[in-house]
Amino acid sequence: MTDLPFGRGGSLLQNLIVRGIYETKISAIKCVKELDAGQIYVKESLFLYGNVKEIYLRAFVKIEELILKRHYL
Numbered sequence: 473m474t475d476l477p478f479g480r481g482g483s484l485l486q487n488l489i490v491r492g493i494y495e496t497k498i499s500a501i502k503c504v505k506e507l508d509a510g511q512i513y514v515k516e517s518l519f520l521y522g523n524v525k526e527i528y529l530r531a532f533v534k535i536e537e538l539i540l541k542r543h544y545l
Contacts, residue, residue: 473485473488473496473498473518473531474488474496474497474499475496475497475499475515476497476499476501476508476512476515477508477512485520485524485527485528488520489520493520494519494520494521495517495518495519495520496517496518496519496520497515497516497517497518498515498516498517498518498531498534498535498538499512499514499515500512500513500514500515500538501513514538516534516537516538518530518531518534
């Protein structure tokens with residue numbers, strides 16, 4: 473839930489909001505042993521306005537769209 477490589481690590485949503493960042497990206501990356509170290513396949517915009525439930529629902533929709541498109545494979 474960040475515009476990798478910026479913002480790598482844990483507690484992404486909370487860290488972005490604390491920093492005053494309300495526009496970010498959902499990044500589809502290759503899973504590797506190191507955290508957030510895999511190849512970045514594609515990014516989609518995500519707005520962080522609203523409550524946590526609203527933000528996560530928007531994120532889930534974006535992730536589902538990326539999975540269904542599979543244009544990054």
